[in-house]
Amino acid sequence: MTHNAVIVGGNRIPFTKAGGRYADASNHDLLTAALDGLVARFGLSGQRLGEVAGGAVLKHPRDFNLTREAVLSSALSPDTPACDLQQACGTSLETTVYIANKIALGQIESGIACGVDSASDAPITVSDGLKKALLKASRARSVGERAKAFAAIRPRHLAPLAPGVAEPRTGLSMGEHQALTTEAWGVTREEQDEIAAASHHNLAAAWDDGFFDDLVTPYLGVARDTILRPDTSVEKLARLKPAFGGPEGTMTAGNSTALSDGAASVFLASESYARENKLPMLARVVDAEVAAVDHPGGADLLLGPVAAAGRLLERQGLTLDDFALIEIHEAFASTVAATLKAWNDEDFCRARGLSGPIGTFDHSKLNVAGSSLAAGHPFAATGARIVPTLAKLLHAKGPGSRGLISMCAAGGQGIVAIVEAV
Amino acid sequence: MSAIEKIFTSAPGRAVASKAGLKDPPQLRRGRTWPQGAIVLADLNGSTVGRETLVLLGRSFDSPIIDSEDGDAPGYGAKIGAIVVDATTLTTIADLEKMRAVLRPAVRALEGSGRVVILARPAAGDWEQRSVTRALDGINRTVAKELRKGATSTLLYVDHDATPSDLLSTMGFALQGRSAFVDGQTWQVSAADTNVNQLHDTPLDGRTIVVTGAARGIGAAIARSLAQAGAHILAIDIPPAGEALAEVANEIGGTALQLDITADDAGTKIADHIAFRGLKLYGIVHNAGITRDKMLVNTDKARWDSVLDVNLAAQMRINEVLLARRGDGGIEDGGRIIGVASTSGLAGNKGQTNYAASKAGVAGLVQAMAPDLADRAITVNAVAPGFIETEMTGKIPFVQREIFRRSNSLSQGGQPIDVAETIGYFLDPASQGVNGQVVRVCGQNLVGA
Numbered sequence A: 001m002t003h004n005a006v007i008v009g010g011n012r013i014p015f016t017k018a019g020g021r022y023a024d025a026s027n028h029d030l031l032t033a034a035l036d037g038l039v040a041r042f043g044l045s046g047q048r049l050g051e052v053a054g055g056a057v058l059k060h061p062r063d064f065n066l067t068r069e070a071v072l073s074s075a076l077s078p079d080t081p082a083c084d085l086q087q088a089c090g091t092s093l094e095t096t097v098y099i100a101n102k103i104a105l106g107q108i109e110s111g112i113a114c115g116v117d118s119a120s121d122a123p124i125t126v127s128d129g130l131k132k133a134l135l136k137a138s139r140a141r142s143v144g145e146r147a148k149a150f151a152a153i154r155p156r157h158l159a160p161l162a163p164g165v166a167e168p169r170t171g172l173s174m175g176e177h178q179a180l181t182t183e184a185w186g187v188t189r190e191e192q193d194e195i196a197a198a199s200h201h202n203l204a205a206a207w208d209d210g211f212f213d214d215l216v217t218p219y220l221g222v223a224r225d226t227i228l229r230p231d232t233s234v235e236k237l238a239r240l241k242p243a244f245g246g247p248e249g250t251m252t253a254g255n256s257t258a259l260s261d262g263a264a265s266v267f268l269a270s271e272s273y274a275r276e277n278k279l280p281m282l283a284r285v286v287d288a289e290v291a292a293v294d295h296p297g298g299a300d301l302l303l304g305p306v307a308a309a310g311r312l313l314e315r316q317g318l319t320l321d322d323f324a325l326i327e328i329h330e331a332f333a334s335t336v337a338a339t340l341k342a343w344n345d346e347d348f349c350r351a352r353g354l355s356g357p358i359g360t361f362d363h364s365k366l367n368v369a370g371s372s373l374a375a376g377h378p379f380a381a382t383g384a385r386i387v388p389t390l391a392k393l394l395h396a397k398g399p400g401s402r403g404l405i406s407m408c409a410a411g412g413q414g415i416v417a418i419v420e421a422v
Numbered sequence B: 001m002s003a004i005e006k007i008f009t010s011a012p013g014r015a016v017a018s019k020a021g022l023k024d025p026p027q028l029r030r031g032r033t034w035p036q037g038a039i040v041l042a043d044l045n046g047s048t049v050g051r052e053t054l055v056l057l058g059r060s061f062d063s064p065i066i067d068s069e070d071g072d073a074p075g076y077g078a079k080i081g082a083i084v085v086d087a088t089t090l091t092t093i094a095d096l097e098k099m100r101a102v103l104r105p106a107v108r109a110l111e112g113s114g115r116v117v118i119l120a121r122p123a124a125g126d127w128e129q130r131s132v133t134r135a136l137d138g139i140n141r142t143v144a145k146e147l148r149k150g151a152t153s154t155l156l157y158v159d160h161d162a163t164p165s166d167l168l169s170t171m172g173f174a175l176q177g178r179s180a181f182v183d184g185q186t187w188q189v190s191a192a193d194t195n196v197n198q199l200h201d202t203p204l205d206g207r208t209i210v211v212t213g214a215a216r217g218i219g220a221a222i223a224r225s226l227a228q229a230g231a232h233i234l235a236i237d238i239p240p241a242g243e244a245l246a247e248v249a250n251e252i253g254g255t256a257l258q259l260d261i262t263a264d265d266a267g268t269k270i271a272d273h274i275a276f277r278g279l280k281l282y283g284i285v286h287n288a289g290i291t292r293d294k295m296l297v298n299t300d301k302a303r304w305d306s307v308l309d310v311n312l313a314a315q316m317r318i319n320e321v322l323l324a325r326r327g328d329g330g331i332e333d334g335g336r337i338i339g340v341a342s343t344s345g346l347a348g349n350k351g352q353t354n355y356a357a358s359k360a361g362v363a364g365l366v367q368a369m370a371p372d373l374a375d376r377a378i379t380v381n382a383v384a385p386g387f388i389e390t391e392m393t394g395k396i397p398f399v400q401r402e403i404f405r406r407s408n409s410l411s412q413g414g415q416p417i418d419v420a421e422t423i424g425y426f427l428d429p430a431s432q433g434v435n436g437q438v439v440r441v442c443g444q445n446l447v448g449a
């Protein structure tokens, strides 16, 4: 009853800095564009797929049915159902797992996993005071009553509320949390800047090679990721001022992800569907695991995925040596550095319930086509950026080549997945 | 819109312009539509191929009115839709008078967007006969210039062995609205064992066709038009044009391939894609093209190379791969290769040495390839557009643009669909007898061959 869920391909739009070229586009627009590029690439116009699962982290109330609405705006058949799913920065790896699982169970034969975020189109909400007054006014039965309700509005009620970026339970921003981890794990500035520089250089090389020609479709005249700085260097990055961790902090705007706009999608299918429809099969989704840590209790907020990776490898009976390529989402360069240290830390791993350290691996296998520091990180879109990229890289290496994806997510969570080239 | 353009297109501006002799250009009949009035057939000297072809097309036809040798020309009494002059047995200079005698009343009576179609034999025989063949070309070109209200004239050289089946698609094209912007042109139809007995509205049903440069302009119109004729389109354009390309592909249920045709492996990428998706490649339309205009004295190597590579060398490399990969994503036997030349190439155009070289080169390429591929029943033809209304030509300054678009027999620019229709005609399986031809879609532009 289980079927192989294969990654057919993917499509994303170039990612941009928030407030940049997509400033006037909504999540709906960005997601529709990502879907339409995918539809065109695989000739799916007018076709009904099993399901589309997508999500956004920063979401307007009007977008309560974001993914379904984007499907309706896209060239897919309107008979294609969709659902919204959200797990912070892990969203579109989670949607990938969701679609892959449904395919594996035989519930659907094909589907799209996707995600989108626009820090430019962040939902601005009204204050509680204003909300109460407005509700009261709408319930009022007379003009007088309504006037009285409005009279209760105070100037302070009118200030718009930006969406929270801080962890609700600690009040600390993600960067501030990561700064604690950076400090605790002794991650140096040099380590971080090297990771950042490599990310830019790897992404730039992939673009120059035409690697993204069948993974990205331009949008609103943007043909390449705009955060990418091909000519950056460790020396240039070293000149930046600290952004997190106080005046002595080592985390800068250069080694932290920028607020970004973008959308990405993955086309998944059962092996038989792919064969029947003569679709490419880049890699199959092998397995996935989610984990969480007690960050209000003091655990490292962004090291949630360590336990997930350990448990997943143990379940599959694999070690890091079994992987041709590894993708660790670069929320911050220091997240990657701390994750690598944590993987090799016996005490930390045992405390996470693992039987020992996960281990080390040759870093030339890490994020070889660049990652979020260079590409940008529209939260919910990043998983669906990584999955097709990795699948294509693995496919080029030959059948059986394995890849591991590790992504941290807000709330002390993490999601890890294994894909294997077919 | 520039200030002068605004004035010109405003109501008072139009009134002044029309007094100055700049009339609103005629609205052309387009699409798979036949002339409204009667089709008149003049089969001179008992020729039969024209008659039989009209019968095959299911068109009824009337007898011609012949001008008397002196006195007033007799009239038709009503507008006629077209006159088909079958001159395939005309061999002497004295015979040419028969052309005058049937055309004089007919040209007078021809409706707007009506058609003159002259059938003749390719040059052969003695000196006089060959001279007569060429004389017909002179008649065709001149009649085309004298016709008004969007009526056009076409001369078809019909091979001796060509059957009405072979001629069917060409005659249909010439009479229908699809040839709206093809005027004063001459091309040849050869014998090809075409086994058809009617025109189809969707002749490309189930066939896969590659269109390069399909993101916008003429290429997008080609993709749409061929899809409407039933084809599955693999739409290609450079990666930066991907957004518009995806839109076109999705609109027509096709597939988008972001690819620079000048890449070394472009042909392989196309064939791999076709083979992998389990498709058979019927044809390719090499529409992608660029201009890098400068007077020759200012043309450097970079401008020269890029234009020649995109417009000519790239399609030659791609053709080689697609022809070699027979049965494996390459062009199937019986397939079609279409080039897009330009009147600038055929006639020469100031400031476009590089472009003219590349586009005349396209014409040369199809003429060279055609006979060599005949044994595989693959036809190779080209269109040579004149002034076509696109984003590209929309950037020409208004006054210059107005001059360009009016300097042809139809007093207007062509539409991208006009180029697409001619390409669709070449691609029609029924057009098997049309090979190695370069047909201008230019409204009989005043410049050019």
Ligand SMILES: NC(=O)c1ccc[n+]([C@@H]2O[C@H](COP(=O)([O-])OP(=O)(O)OC[C@H]3O[C@@H](n4cnc5c(N)ncnc54)[C@H](O)[C@@H]3O)[C@@H](O)[C@H]2O)c1
Pocket (backbone or CB within 6 Å): B212, B213, B214, B215, B216, B217, B218, B219, B236, B237, B238, B241, B259, B260, B261, B262, B286, B287, B288, B289, B290, B310, B340, B341, B342, B343, B384, B385, B386, B387, B388, B389, B390, B391, B392, B393
């Ligand atoms: N517009 C006219 O009046 C006119 C007249 C004569 C001939 N033509 C020819 O018709 C064709 C289409 O013209 P148009 O007016 O639509 O031009 P256009 O510039 O609007 O479109 C050309 C398309 O080709 C694509 N292209 C360019 N280089 C490419 C490459 N290396 N690989 C893949 N795609 C590439 C472009 O991105 C563009 O989408 C051209 O070959 C042109 O030379 C046009």
